[in-house]
Amino acid sequence: MSASLIGLDWGSTHLRAYLFGADGKAIESRALPHGIRQLPAGGFPAAFALAIRDWPVLPVLACGMVGSRNGWQEVPYLDTPTGVERLAQHLTRLTTPTGHALYLVPGLHDPHRPDVMRGEETQIVGVLAREPATTRLLLPGTHSKWVRLRDGVVTDFATVMTGELYGLLRQHSILGAALPEARDDDEAFRDGVAAARDSGPAGALSRLFSARALMLDGVLDPASVPDYLSGLLLGEELRMALAAGWTGAGDTIPMVGEGPLCDRYRRAADVFGLHLSRAPDGTTADGLWRIAGAASLASAPTFTAHSL
Amino acid sequence: MSASLIGLDWGSTHLRAYLFGADGKAIESRALPHGIRQLPAGGFPAAFALAIRDWPVLPVLACGMVGSRNGWQEVPYLDTPTGVERLAQHLTRLTTPTGHALYLVPGLHDPHRPDVMRGEETQIVGVLAREPATTRLLLPGTHSKWVRLRDGVVTDFATVMTGELYGLLRQHSILGAALPEARDDDEAFRDGVAAARDSGPAGALSRLFSARALMLDGVLDPASVPDYLSGLLLGEELRMALAAGWTGAGDTIPMVGEGPLCDRYRRAADVFGLHLSRAPDGTTADGLWRIAGAASLASAPTFTAHSL
Numbered sequence: 001m002s003a004s005l006i007g008l009d010w011g012s013t014h015l016r017a018y019l020f021g022a023d024g025k026a027i028e029s030r031a032l033p034h035g036i037r038q039l040p041a042g043g044f045p046a047a048f049a050l051a052i053r054d055w056p057v058l059p060v061l062a063c064g065m066v067g068s069r070n071g072w073q074e075v076p077y078l079d080t081p082t083g084v085e086r087l088a089q090h091l092t093r094l095t096t097p098t099g100h101a102l103y104l105v106p107g108l109h110d111p112h113r114p115d116v117m118r119g120e121e122t123q124i125v126g127v128l129a130r131e132p133a134t135t136r137l138l139l140p141g142t143h144s145k146w147v148r149l150r151d152g153v154v155t156d157f158a159t160v161m162t163g164e165l166y167g168l169l170r171q172h173s174i175l176g177a178a179l180p181e182a183r184d185d186d187e188a189f190r191d192g193v194a195a196a197r198d199s200g201p202a203g204a205l206s207r208l209f210s211a212r213a214l215m216l217d218g219v220l221d222p223a224s225v226p227d228y229l230s231g232l233l234l235g236e237e238l239r240m241a242l243a244a245g246w247t248g249a250g251d252t253i254p255m256v257g258e259g260p261l262c263d264r265y266r267r268a269a270d271v272f273g274l275h276l277s278r279a280p281d282g283t284t285a286d287g288l289w290r291i292a293g294a295a296s297l298a299s300a301p302t303f304t305a306h307s308l
Numbered sequence: 309m310s311a312s313l314i315g316l317d318w319g320s321t322h323l324r325a326y327l328f329g330a331d332g333k334a335i336e337s338r339a340l341p342h343g344i345r346q347l348p349a350g351g352f353p354a355a356f357a358l359a360i361r362d363w364p365v366l367p368v369l370a371c372g373m374v375g376s377r378n379g380w381q382e383v384p385y386l387d388t389p390t391g392v393e394r395l396a397q398h399l400t401r402l403t404t405p406t407g408h409a410l411y412l413v414p415g416l417h418d419p420h421r422p423d424v425m426r427g428e429e430t431q432i433v434g435v436l437a438r439e440p441a442t443t444r445l446l447l448p449g450t451h452s453k454w455v456r457l458r459d460g461v462v463t464d465f466a467t468v469m470t471g472e473l474y475g476l477l478r479q480h481s482i483l484g485a486a487l488p489e490a491r492d493d494d495e496a497f498r499d500g501v502a503a504a505r506d507s508g509p510a511g512a513l514s515r516l517f518s519a520r521a522l523m524l525d526g527v528l529d530p531a532s533v534p535d536y537l538s539g540l541l542l543g544e545e546l547r548m549a550l551a552a553g554w555t556g557a558g559d560t561i562p563m564v565g566e567g568p569l570c571d572r573y574r575r576a577a578d579v580f581g582l583h584l585s586r587a588p589d590g591t592t593a594d595g596l597w598r599i600a601g602a603a604s605l606a607s608a609p610t611f612t613a614h615s616l
Contacts, residue, residue, distance in 0.1 A: 077524070113515065114521040114522060115517055115518065116520070116524055158514055159516075160513065160516075160517075161481075161513070161517055164481055165513075168480055175469075200551065200552070201509035201511075201551040202548045203544075205511065205548060206552060208467075208468075209423055209469055212424070213421065213423050214422060216385070217417075217422055219422075237513075240510045240513060243508065243509040
């Protein structure tokens with residue numbers, strides 16, 4: 001299979017490179033630790049050269065924070081509603097020192113809230129490639145995204161900083177710092193989720209301190225505080241998603257994300273009686289391929305002429 | 309005026325010492341940087357000796373984190389409802405290396421949430437000394453406390469970690485780290501408050517990311533992000549307080565706390581059409597004196613016999 005495209009999933013902390021065959025399957029893929037906050041000496045060009053080393057010179061399509069203000073080149077956000085065609089029409093091109101034509105996928109901007117995403121738009125396109133009828137999507141992560149779609153177009157979305165808040169509270173707050181080594185405690189996790197669910201319209205921020213009070217009461221083992229806190233924050237995200245109409249009783253929302261995190265969300269959803277399913281892996285690569293196709297980046301066989 | 313009591317307001321980051329005259333007024337007061345997390349070599353006894361240096365040997369009453377698990381001696385929390393008499397009946401006594409009888413005020417535990425406070429119970433007693441009919445109270449701070457009282461007794465309370473959350477987001481998060489030097493921006497503050505007020509039952513956690521989106525949009529000056537974030541979090545606290553019934557339209561809630569912070573809360577309350585007033589200063593000293601009186605620590609003139 002001749003190679004026809006290079007794809008880059010280039011975020012804050014990771015850089016994944018895909019060498020696509022003409023059928024859109026990855027012939028080879030690489031993971032480097034050179035997210036845009038962890039660049040090697042030589043910066044973006046050096047990281048790029050490492051990522052594509054020994055690969056043929058092909059068009060390159062990149063998504064993620066590489067197109068942010070602190071990225072290689074800033075690519076303006078596109079307002080919702082936006083689908084794959086509009087993304088493909090607004091790629092930004094730069095020429096690398098290695099002579100590659102590198103195209104950057106724009107992020108999305110929801111003017112209602114306002115809110116932004118960068119990288120997730122490509123994952124969403126990847127989901128749509130397999131499930132064109134998707135109308136709701138959850139991308140759990142440091143900054144979870146709840147997404148609404150219509151006819152394959154993202155209409156609006158909201159970011160919830162659950163993962164980042166958990167990290168801050170775990171590492172730096174009176175609740176989470178100075179705890180003994182954590183242990184997995186599913187019951188504490190579910191108790192936290194339930195506390196958030198039962199916090200009513202006041203919300204779980206008003207219950208955060210219960211993590212400390214329960215520990216002082218001897219009800220919550222200090223080693224289980226992290227799971228309780230995780231449950232409280234994931235529960236708050238679900239409570240908010242319900243209150244804001246991102247999900248409702250009877251819905252099944254597909255999730256795109258890492259396995260253990262998606263599993264955690266599914267356990268939290270259980271406590272609410274909600275249903276979250278898991279979308280297949282590989283959505284970013286699929287999305288890159290699909291956007292490249294819509295932009296006719298990888299369609300011409302000439303791209304493989306000077307390859308391998 | 310002969311001295312009759314020493315009072316200590318001993319928290320995590322501060323130690324204030326009061327030498328009370330027989331009329332309950334402070335003859336002298338001292339502020340030391342030796343909160344229980346910043347003790348000098350020699351620990352609690354050394355900090356204590358510095359605080360009372362040159363003062364007569366008198367009974368000592370101390371409130372705050374000095375009575376916590378990480379304090380000089382742990383004093384169990386008292387469940388609500390609790391008023392000044394019950395606090396006075398449950399002082400824990402220790403004898404210091406200097407030969408002082410040191411009494412520790414217990415903190416309060418609200419079993420409903422659950423929730424805890426340590427130090428604020430003494431401030432509340434101080435407010436009641438002047439305004440016995442107080443039924444609601446707000447103590448803004450790192451951990452804000454919303455308090456309900458009946459007949460001079462604390463019936464229930466809730467902690468909101470607004471100040472700590474602000475500090476975490478400001479120092480360590482994607483929203484607040486790496487900003488240029490902040491500038492005061494009342495409009496950004498009020499915009500943040502309004503965003504929280506208008507977030508509905510979903511709550512302002514779902515709007516946190518707007519601090520970043522508005523900045524990327526060019527609508528919010530990076531130097532104004534801290535005030536916007538502060539407004540969003542204070543607004544969320546007020547939204548919660550309304551949703552949970554801690555305050556309502558037409559109420560005027562007295563606040564106890566530092567001037568600039570109380571002013572900030574008052575500005576946030578304006579945006580909601582709520583009313584927060586400021587209680588007079590000196591509530592901790594007043595509270596210590598009142599608890600000491602209820603415990604008959606400072607009433608006998610013999611306490612001044614071996615003094616000055």
